[in-house]
Amino acid sequence: MNKAATRQAITDAALALLRSNGPGNFTVEDIADAASISRRTFFNYFGSTEAAIAAVTFGFLDTALQQFRLRPAGEPFMESARAALVALADPMTVAPLAELYSLGQANPQLSRSELEAWDHCTVQIISAARERSRGAAGVELDELYLRALAGSVISCGKAAMDVWFSRCGGSLTPESLSSLRQLLIDSMTLLGSGFARPDTTPAAATPANTSAPSPDRH
Template identity: 50%
Template structure:
């Protein structure tokens, strides 16, 4: 006997919540292991065993150990792209990006991302996945700009603008890391927030002091 549509709908939210919980457990376990053993000190099997899932389940969520570790950066950038898409269509592009960073540049969103950013600097594979996350975000933003109602920007303009914003964001992260050594504290995260806000402000005003 097949389930009715109402039954399927009632089960779906719990199923999605379980998927999210499993994904989060894998990510949290991977982060705990990298803190304890360093980026190269454990395997996918170690993550799966500590998270209480099978190796097959791990690969249902992530293609590699490194992908599980850098997911916080990808999530941050995906959330930024989603927030940009929700901005008013007639708002100037740099104003939209500025408001998105203001909304996202808080300790909750920044803490995990900054920790992974520091780790990626010490591991080539993690860095490769991190860079792919930035590129995926850039592609989404370029597409979003071109699809805005009434948009008259060509692809070069959109690509140059997005590239400038994301490169400026990376510059802020790099500056933060040099100043703090990657130490994630409430004070250091407030510094990063200000650096991100400042760097987009420079773009908005044409880098005039």
């Protein structure tokens, strides 16, 4: 069997078992059986069930990375990040993550590997940004600036997804996705404004979600 196909079969089987049995309620042997391979072969591909599942999340965040890299080099970092994040609010893209999110809610094992995926994404963004600045201006970006910004962007994306999830429960309806998109935009706006206190300067922080359906007001 093709190597990529085997890999796919494993992740599919793992995801299916995750759905049916719930996190933690199935073994590597179960996955191997479902994928019609031996237990040993499973470990040739992934070091753990967790890793097999995490591959899905990684794939999701990689599309965000890809989007980021596609942005023009001259564009402000924050704007590129915003665009990359918004591209995630797409049914096909967000679906697997939404599912893992819901499953991970009650499962520490799962949520920790999601944490790892986000962190991995941060690292990637840092190197992408460094490349970009090197190519464009020739100016060596301050290391602290780079890391703090990248980390904050990811944190904001994560926060937006958290809020979205707690509001919409991972629903994939157009309204829900539009809400997610708006949350992602809003979080970037907050970050770009230095989190100006909403009570002191309300105009600067919250003018965001007035556009679309926006059932949110709190």
